[in-house]
Amino acid sequence: MHLQQSIDVTDVPFKEPVLNIKSEKIGSATITTLVEPPISPYFSVYKWDVAGELSLTRDQRPYVLASVxxxxxxxxVDKQNYAIKKGTNFILPHDVTDWKLVGKLSLVVSNPE
Known part of the structure; x- marks a missing residue:
């Protein structure tokens, strides 16, 4: 980052952001919204807690980045199964429109706005 860009994103004195953390139950899973606009104008960040099965469909955003x-x-994805565990990171690109997670796992997920 260039010096001016660093200055542009620095608040002095520090201002504590007001987070609007909210949770939504989808079947046996919970999706918690951690950060979204206007707090972060570029990315939204979520925590997915899966205890069983979670099926999702991608919205208009170009990709989903996930870390177990x-x-x-x-x-x-597309009838292909991938084993995932703690430490697994993956990207669901634009052409992946729906996917399913099965198991007992937690993920931090982000996507661009």
């Missing part, structure tokens, strides 16, 4: 932070399970 606990547990293990299976990611299914």
């Amino acid at each position: 932070i606990a547990g293990a399970g299976t990611l299914t």
Whole structure:
């Protein structure tokens, strides 16, 4: 980052952001919204807690970036199964429109706005 860009994103004195953390139950899973606009104008960040099965469809955003932070399970995309566990990171690109997670796992997920 250039010096001016660093200055542009620095608040002095520091201003504590007001977060609007909210949770939504989808079947046996919980999706918690951690950060979204206007707090972060570029990315939204979520925590997905799966205890069973979670099927999702991508919205208009170009990709989904996910990191498994606990547990293990299976990611299914286009009838192909992928074993995932703590430490697994993956990207669901634009052409992946729906996917399913099965298992007991937690993920931190982000996507651009």
